[in-house]
Each structure stands twice: as structure tokens, then as C-alpha cells.
């Protein structure tokens with residue numbers, strides 16, 4: 001991860017890093033911005049609801065859908081360079097202020113709920129050394145996570161920016177063990193274990209192939225979140241065209257690593273055995289091959305990787321409402337800055353929410369998986385509207401020169417949108433309802449921002465969407481209260 005997330009104005013972050021980057025380093029940046037916690041739990045997360053065949057199909061769908069999204073952000077970055085505030089700015093330009101607001105709000109929710117999941121998985125990994133941390137949701141773990149949270153808070157307030165050199169070290173420290181894992185597991189791979197139940201249909205718990213594929217979708221989405229920030233690195237590229245190359249290279253490198261981690265693991269332990277592993281499950285798989293040092297290595301790699309990602313996503317999460325406040329999308333108070341230029345109010349609100357969710361985690365006994373499912377589902381609004389905006393530009397011809405080819409971008413935009421809608425379906429009702437609860441309160445802040453800037457609050461269509469959102473939120477709160485759904 002790097003600080004140069006989508007909403008971080010490039011100049012501010014990179015003033016110090018004036019050296020221009022080539023394809024290699026840019027690719028490392030792209031990979032670094034994607035790899036956080038997800039990969040370390042892939043063996044269990046993927047096998048929990050799917051056999052080898054469905055996992056293969058799941059990666060294939062993800063490859064196509066995510067690549068479409070990559071092209072969407074690339075084409076938007078070149079066509080609408082002025083909108084470099086990221087996904088919400090595209091959604092706003094394409095579909096009006098209310099949709100724009102919800103994209104910013106959703107991206108923000110995803111960022112900070114993702115951080116809650118990070119805190120949980122870090123302590124779940126540490127429980128290998130200190131068993132009291134359990135699955136990262138014991139009181140000891142939540143206490144530890146809270147200390148980590150406010151420590152990071154203090155660092156950010158003090159004006160910390162991730163130095164390029166730290167990024168390089170963290171990226172190497174997290175990628176090297178993953179590559180080692182793939183190598184060791186490839187050698188120990190047993191085809192007969194892998195093909196034991198190729199279709200997964202032998203295990204009645206898994207259900208049809210479609211059901212199995214669906215079960216992998218939030219997981220594969222989660223591991224690629226961060227890819228949208230790649231276009232922001234353009235300011236750091238020596239040649240602008242290098243960034244496109246680096247994004248695609250970074251994408252395929254991660255896809256290969258992710259695919260191999262999840263698929264090769266099925267040749268070490270069977271699907272039911274993987275499904276029963278504790279996360280980070282890469283640790284359990286490597287331990288099965290080489291003994292305890294395998295688990296120790298992976299657990300340490302996870303802590304390094306996720307603490308680094310936690311810092312980056314904290315900076316990014318605080319930056320989102322801050323940037324959105326500047327253009328009137330969010331209330332002005334989110335834009336307040338400390339003397340050091342840190343978006344202190346936004347940071348404080350963000351981390352108070354993380355803290356509140358950590359407490360909820362303790363009482364609801366929430367798992368890492370449930371938390372990152374919420375973060376994945378929440379990001380779909382900005383993703384879908386980015387795809388739709390790219391398609392809209394290609395359809396109307398806006399920002400295209402006469403005779404310029406529009407078929408490719410139109411196809412990518414439509415594909416990304418369809419992929420996003422399929423993910424909404426795959427997320428399932430429990431997580432959609434949970435998102436409704438988190439999105440609905442946003443309306444108050446939207447109204448606030450519109451009043452502050454003396455603008456009309458809702459157009460009729462927007463009012464209808466808002467009303468539907470409130471209704472869904474209320475229904476969701478009721479269903480959770482009476483126990484019909486339990487997304488946590």
C-alpha cells in the first residue's frame with residue numbers, strides 16, 4: 001500500500017519523492033497497493049464454500065471483471081484528468097451529486113470497515129504466539145487492536161507520510177513469503193488430493209456450482225481492492241504510458257499469486273480440511289508441509305503486511321471525506337485541517353467509527369470474514385458508477401475526439417458495470433442489508449452539505465432513491481434485531 005491512494009492529491013504526497021519511476025517500480029507500487037490481508041486467508045476463504053472447479057471459474061470471472069475495471073480507471077484518468085479525486089468524482093460527474101455523495105460515502109465506509117477487519121486479522125495472526133488473542137475478537141485482541149488504532153492515529157496526526165523506502169521494504173517483506181509459499185506448496189502438491197472432489201459436488205454442504213462460484217466472489221473482490229488507486233500513480237511515472245503497463249502487469253502478477261495460493265493449497269489439504277483452518281490460513285497450509293516455522297513465517301509476514309496496509313488505508317480513509325468536503329459533496333467540517341495539514345477532523349471521526357466497530361466486533365463476536373465482506377460489498381457503489389460513467393462517456397462521445405475509437409471503452413465500461421451488478425447479487429441479502437444500514441445515515445450528511453452550499457437538496461429521482469435507502473436501512477435494522485439475518 002502506498003499513501004498515493006485515489007483521493008490523495010499527488011503533489012502533497014510525492015513532493016519529496018521527486019524521482020520519476022519506471023515500469024518496474026511502478027508495478028511494485030501497484031502490487032503494494034493491493035496486497036494487504038486478503039491473500040493470507042485465501043486457502044480457507046476460497047475453500048470454505050467451493051471446490052477446485054468453482055474456484056477456477058471464480059478466478060476467471062474475477063480476472064475479466066477486474067481487468068475491465070482497470071481499463072475503466074485508465075480511460076477515465078486520461079479522458080477526465082481533472083476529476084482525479086477518484087471514484088466519487090466520476091460518479092458525481094456522470095450521475096449527479098447524490099450518487100456522487102453515495103460513492104464517496106461508500107468508498108469511505110469500505111476503507112474504514114476494511115481497517116476493522118485488518119485489526120481483527122492482525123490479532124488472529126498474533127494468537128499463534130499469544131493464544132489469548134483467539135480469532136482476533138476476544139477482549140484481549142480488541143484491546144490490543146484499539147491500542148494499535150490510536151497509535152497509528154497519533155502517527156498520522158504527527159504528520160507521518162509513508163516514505164518510499166518503507167514501502168519498498170514492506171512490499172518485499174510481504175511478497176517474498178508469498179512467493180516462497182507458492183514454491184514450497186507447488187513442490188509438495190499432490191494431484192490426487194487436488195482431484196479428490198474436483199467439482200465440490202461430493203460435499204453436499206457446498207451446493208451447486210453456481211452457489212459455489214457465488215461464495216468466492218466477495219473474497220476475490222476483496223483481494224483486488226486498491227487496484228483503483230493505480231491511476232493515481234501517473235504523476236510519479238517517468239512516461240505516462242508506463243503507468244498503464246505497470247497496472248496491467250501488477251494486476252496479472254497478483255492474479256497469478258492469488259490463483260496459485262488458493263488452488264495449490266487444495267493439493268495439500270482437502271477442501272473440508274482447508275475450510276476448517278484458522279485464518280490466516282496460508283499459515284496452516286505451510287505448516288502442514290514444512291512444520292511450525294511455516295506458520296511462524298506467514299503469521300509474521302501478515303503482521304508486517306497488514307500493519308503497513310492499515311497505515312495506508314487510514315491515511316486514505318481520512319482523505320476521502322476531507323477531499324469531498326472541499327468540493328461541497330460532504331459537510332465542511334470534514335475539511336478541517338491541523339496546523340500540519342493533516343485532515344484531523346476527518347481522521348478523528350473515521351477512527352472513532354473504527355473504534356466503535358471494534359467494540360461491536362467484541363460483542364457480536366464478528367469474524368474477519370464477515371467484516372471484509374461488508375467492506376467489499378460497500379465498495380460496489382463507487383465501482384459500478386465508475387464503470388457506468390465510462391460507458392456513458394463512450395456512448396455520448398463526450399471527451400472523445402471525432403473518429404476516435406469508442407467500442408473498446410464502451411465494452412470495458414459495460415463489462416465492469418455488469419460485473420459490479422453480479423457482485424451485488426453474489427453478496428447476498430445479509431450483506432446488502434448491512435450496507436443499507438451503513439449507507440442510510442449518509443443522507444443526513446448529504447442534506448447538511450447541500451444546505452451549507454445553498455443547493456437544491458434532492459431532485460425527484462434522488463428523493464426516491466433516498467427514501468428507498470431509508471426503508472431498506474430500517475428494514476435491515478429490524479431484521480438484524482429479530483435475528484433473521486446476521487451479517488456480523
Ligand SMILES: NC(=[NH2+])NCCC[C@H](N)C(=O)O
Nearest residue numbers: 036037038111114115223313
Ligand atoms: N482497509 C481496507 N479497506 N483495505 C482494502 C484493501 C484490501 C486489500 N486488497 C487486501 O487484500 O487486504
